[in-house]
Amino acid sequence: MNERPFVFINSAMSADGKISTIERIQVRISDDIDFDRVDDLRAGSDAIIVGIGTVLSDDPSLTVKSDKRQKDRIKRGEDENPIRVVVDSRARTPINSDILKKGKGERILFVSEAAPEEDIKSLSSHAEVLVTGKDEVDLKEMLQKLGRRGVKRVMVEGGATLNWALLAGKLVDELYVYMGYFIMGGNDAPTLVDGEGYKVREEMPELELIDIQKMQRGMVLKWRIR
């Protein structure tokens, strides 16, 4: 079965396309209105996915922040937070990470066959651990597994490597980018999409601009992947 959920990436970058500094630590890029927009996107999603790189550097909880949105989800018969998913080949998610500690709701860690058995075992009491892929997580199969559990709408919150792998695998439908009002610079600072990169113009996914929204100090660009 090839059915997969609708997948969108949401990210915030500096005016020069960086999503973090050369130290790869979390920096507040967007403004207050944008925080609210992101919260709304989370509340409207069935699952939120991040890469292990983001968990290790930013320790995000990925919870829905607004009480009203949490209550609306509960009224709809959902958990107050979407399923939080980590793409983590080697089961490196720290047991005390906010994603495992904060807020109610399901957590799923997708690991690969390369993950040490003892780490899978100790994480299993904090989250559901599912194995897919040999050395790294098979992203297509991960999305299919989520789809089979009723997940229809997936929000991807980075980082740069996971964004690349999903785009390169043609597994993304839309891309939303908050473009901020400062310059970060740095050869080694992560950008919206890192990974191997495309060499040939014909291979590069083309985007169709569906919306531009002016925010307090930056703007949000919404793209559809053709």
Ligand code: NAP
């Ligand atoms: P990442 O994209 O969060 O995670 C990448 C890791 O996922 C890989 O290194 C790999 O580690 C694991 N993985 C497992 N299976 C994979 C697969 N099939 N394809 C690709 N990756 C797979 O890490 P990152 O690129 O280092 O990005 C983190 C940076 O992004 C941080 O600096 C963070 O602050 C920033 N960030 C910014 C935003 C923003 O919106 N501004 C949002 C999120 C993150 P294993 O092999 O160990 O599993």
